[in-house]
Amino acid sequence: MSLGVAEVAKIAHLARLAIRTEDAPAYARNLSAILELVEQMNAVDTTGVAPMAHPLDMAQRLRPDEVAEPNQRERFQSIAPRVEAGLYLVPKVIE
Amino acid sequence: MNPSAPAAMHEQTIAQLSAGLAAGQFSSAELTRAFLERIERSNPQLNAFITITAASALAQAQAADVRRRQGQAGPLTGIPIAHKDIFCTHGVRTSCGSRMLDRFIAPYDATVVERLNTAGAVMLGKTNMDEFAMGSSNETSFYGPVRNPWDLNAVPGGSSGGSAAAVAARLAPGATGTDTGGSIRQPAALCGITGIKPTYGRVSRWGMIAYASSLDQGGPMARTAEDCALLLATMAGFDPRDSTCVDRPVPDYVAGLNQPLAGLKIGLPKEYFGEGLDSAVAQVVEAAMAEYRTLGAETVEISLPNSQLAIPAYYVVAPAECSSNLARFDGVRYGHRCENPKDLLDLYTRSRAEGFGAEVQRRILVGAFALSAGYYDAYYLKAQQIRRLISNDFHRAFEQVDVIAGPTSPTVAFNLGEKVDDPITMYLSDIYTIAVNLAGLPGLSLPAGFVGQRPVGLQLIGNYFAEERLLNVAHRYQQATNWHQRTPAAFA
Numbered sequence: 001m002s003l004g005v006a007e008v009a010k011i012a013h014l015a016r017l018a019i020r021t022e023d024a025p026a027y028a029r030n031l032s033a034i035l036e037l038v039e040q041m042n043a044v045d046t047t048g049v050a051p052m053a054h055p056l057d058m059a060q061r062l063r064p065d066e067v068a069e070p071n072q073r074e075r076f077q078s079i080a081p082r083v084e085a086g087l088y089l090v091p092k093v094i095e
Numbered sequence: 096m097n098p099s100a101p102a103a104m105h106e107q108t109i110a111q112l113s114a115g116l117a118a119g120q121f122s123s124a125e126l127t128r129a130f131l132e133r134i135e136r137s138n139p140q141l142n143a144f145i146t147i148t149a150a151s152a153l154a155q156a157q158a159a160d161v162r163r164r165q166g167q168a169g170p171l172t173g174i175p176i177a178h179k180d181i182f183c184t185h186g187v188r189t190s191c192g193s194r195m196l197d198r199f200i201a202p203y204d205a206t207v208v209e210r211l212n213t214a215g216a217v218m219l220g221k222t223n224m225d226e227f228a229m230g231s232s233n234e235t236s237f238y239g240p241v242r243n244p245w246d247l248n249a250v251p252g253g254s255s256g257g258s259a260a261a262v263a264a265r266l267a268p269g270a271t272g273t274d275t276g277g278s279i280r281q282p283a284a285l286c287g288i289t290g291i292k293p294t295y296g297r298v299s300r301w302g303m304i305a306y307a308s309s310l311d312q313g314g315p316m317a318r319t320a321e322d323c324a325l326l327l328a329t330m331a332g333f334d335p336r337d338s339t340c341v342d343r344p345v346p347d348y349v350a351g352l353n354q355p356l357a358g359l360k361i362g363l364p365k366e367y368f369g370e371g372l373d374s375a376v377a378q379v380v381e382a383a384m385a386e387y388r389t390l391g392a393e394t395v396e397i398s399l400p401n402s403q404l405a406i407p408a409y410y411v412v413a414p415a416e417c418s419s420n421l422a423r424f425d426g427v428r429y430g431h432r433c434e435n436p437k438d439l440l441d442l443y444t445r446s447r448a449e450g451f452g453a454e455v456q457r458r459i460l461v462g463a464f465a466l467s468a469g470y471y472d473a474y475y476l477k478a479q480q481i482r483r484l485i486s487n488d489f490h491r492a493f494e495q496v497d498v499i500a501g502p503t504s505p506t507v508a509f510n511l512g513e514k515v516d517d518p519i520t521m522y523l524s525d526i527y528t529i530a531v532n533l534a535g536l537p538g539l540s541l542p543a544g545f546v547g548q549r550p551v552g553l554q555l556i557g558n559y560f561a562e563e564r565l566l567n568v569a570h571r572y573q574q575a576t577n578w579h580q581r582t583p584a585a586f587a
Contacts, residue, residue: 008460013461015418016425018444020524029462031343033519034461040407041477044484051479053488054309054339055535056294061338075202075257088427091438 002032010030104129105265106582109322112268113170115161123163123173127156127217130175134219134266137586140247143260145180145238146188147220155217162215170325170349172215174562177270179258180221181210182313183302191304192224192236192254195430195450205302206334206571207271207313214329219267222257227421228278228306230254231524234515242511242585243286246548249508252282252524252559258316259286264586269317273303274437275310276409277503277528280540283316284503284552287542289569289579290316291323294560295535296341298327299334307416308339310532319579320541320569324348327562330453343560351563352570357391359568362496366402367527373506379384379544379551381504385574389400390571397496400489404481404531406522411478412533417455418462424450452578456519486534498568501527503540503552531556539565542578550578 003011005024008031012019019027073086082089104126107115115121131149138144152175159173171563183189183201185208190196203546203579225235233241233256241256244264251260255272259282263268274292283290291314291351298313305311315326333342363384367379384394401435426432426446433449436442451459464475492499504524514521531538536556543553553572557565573579 003464011460011467012444014467015457015459016422016440016443016447018441018448018565019456020448029456030457030518031460032386034410034457035464037519037522038407038410038461038465038474038478039403041411041481044355044401044404044481046477046480046484049288049480050482051476052483055486056341058296058339058341063335064543065101072202076428079200079202079429081426081429090427091436091442 001035003028003035099544101499105133107268108319109174109268109317109325110319113325117168117175120154123159123217124153126173127152127219129173130219133214137264137266140242141244141260141267142239142241143223143257143261143264144177145190145192145223145257146222148187148218151217152217154305158213159217166429167213171211171329173217174269175217175267176211177219177220177222177258177261177267178208179224179255179271179273181224181273181304182210183304184218184221189221189299189304190237191228191451192226192238193452193455194237195424195432197237203302203511204370206299206336207303207330210328210329210332217497220263222255225254226455227304227417228254228273228275229417229454229458231277231281231521232514233257235452237452240511243508244586245287246508249269249549249559250285250511252285252504252508254278254317256282256459259283259288259290262286262288262316262318263583265582269315269322271311271330272316273311274532275307275413276532277525279316280503280528280538280552281525283540284554285508285550287550287578287581288316288318288321289315289323289539289541291327291539291565291574292531292537292564293327293331293536293562296339296559297331297537299337299340301334301336305420307413309416310413310418312465320539320566320574321349321352322450323354324566346563348566351567354567355391355570356387356571359392359498360496361387361392361394362397362492362499363394364397364399364402364492364499364501366399367501371505371523371526373546375546376502376551379546380553383510383553384500386572386575390575395496397492397499399530400485401481401490402530405485405533406526408478408481408485408533410461410522411474412482414462415459415465415475416462420461420468421455421459427538454518465509485530485561488545489534489536498561498564499527499556501554503527503554507546507549507551527554535559537562537565539569541569541572542581544578
């Protein structure tokens with residue numbers, strides 16, 4: 001599959017990446033080449049093959065629903081770009 | 096060199112250093128200072144370390160010496176090692192080779208780091224790597240490329256290129272690495288050292304920054320299989336904090352090293368010796384197989400018929416998982432944040448575009464596309480089905496043979512800049528390693544010779560949880576050969 005700059009812009013929006021307009025053609029070229037490589041998968045008929053989500057086909061391990069981690073809000077917020085009064089600051093969302 | 100003089104500390108393996116510490120020939124403080132001096136001297140040339148933790152290393156070394164005097168020392172107590180900068184280290188920058196985490200001070204230790212700390216190992220610093228472990232040459236690092244100690248114009252391989260170069264240049268006797276598609280084995284091969292990617296789930300991923308969660312696995316890199324056995328014995332084991340970590344006893348890897356190879360059946364996949372393999376590399380691998388036959392092993396040709404599908408499937412599964420894992424970097428809770436965001440969307444998109452390099456952005460975009468509405472079946476589901484076919488190939492092969500052998504990489508180290516503008520060509524350097532991750536099997540690379548000045552790696556692939564056997568098969572070869580003892584002349 002070949003992607004154009006409009007499709008790259010759409011995917012970039014989904015991925016929350018601000019791609020510069022001048023870089024879009026290069027991304028379109030690289031992504032198209034990668035998809036072409038990936039589409040070599042189509043040479044094989046996989047009808048009825050069970051998808052493999054986990055190398056060991058393990059079931060998800062569960063644990064009791066109990067608090068296991070202490071509250072470390074201050075420690076974790078000390079590495080945040082902007083916090084105030086225990087809250088993460090972001091630009092105004094609601095007008 | 097006087098053959099009766101004791102080898103300099105940096106020339107010794109972990110096993111030898113451990114014996115030297117136990118015999119009181121030197122202290123951990125002396126040993127640690129020796130390696131720190133080597134790092135200080137050579138790192139400007141190699142760029143193998145992003146962060147050097149000299150002060151805490153000396154403090155850890157002194158604590159190890161105290162512990163030894165109290166009779167509490169284990170085999171790794173006082174041994175200096177380096178950690179790939181993908182493992183969180185409490186209070187120390189953990190950059191993952193990215194501008195995104197350039198100022199990220201990890202608030203806790205990864206399980207692997209914690210286990211090695213508990214064993215008394217000394218951390219010399221954090222090694223350079225491809226950004227978020229995405230690369231095969233170490234050229235995608237925000238901190239610049241690492242150079243190969245065998246030839247400064249060559250890449251060290253990636254993504255654990257800093258760890259591989261540090262061990263090869265004798266700046267550390269061992270290091271941690273991670274392997275999602277070959278990132279321990281390929282740089283080990285290109286730098287002439289030994290490295291093992293364990294079975295998926297053998298080593299905890301907790302605190303190891305995620306790239307592709309169903310493929311990522313941490314493991315040791317050192318000069319010998321014996322040293323890898325010593326490190327893996329400490330790194331492996333159940334961790335309730337990683338839900339994919341397997342609850343299964345860890346064998347005594349060191350005790351198993353000397354088993355004889357008589358009767359061992361080695362499978363040589365014909366797909367790993369075909370088009371694309373450099374003929375000089377093929378000769379080295381064939382010579383290694385002749386050596387194995389002398390040691391009593393039998394070699395037989397086998398087939399892994401879906402091998403050519405491994406790279407296509409990988410470049411769906413890995414980007415899909417990466418686009419999901421890297422969604423956490425939003426400029427809000429930690430990591431890079433752009434200046435003066437005008438709204439929330441601008442904050443997200445600009446922080447991410449500024450924080451991530453081109454290869455990481457490419458993989459996020461491929462993953463976001465493959466997972467987007469209407470494309471899931473054609474890409475992600477198809478790739479997971481291919482993954483099953485690849486895994487079935489290995490299952491069938493291990494009904495016939497004990498281990499599989501072949502080249503780790505189709506060529507020796509390539510030159511810096513040679514493949515950096517062509518992602519697809521770069522991806523092909525992992526052609527023999529990627530299937531192992533897709534199947535979740537253990538794989539090991541060990542030095543088996545040279546083409547010119549550049550080392551060649553031999554890959555050994557084992558069945559699930561056959562790390563003990565792989566280390567044994569590598570160790571016996573290293574008892575009979577000396578490729579693993581070669582040191583790059585500039586760093587002898």
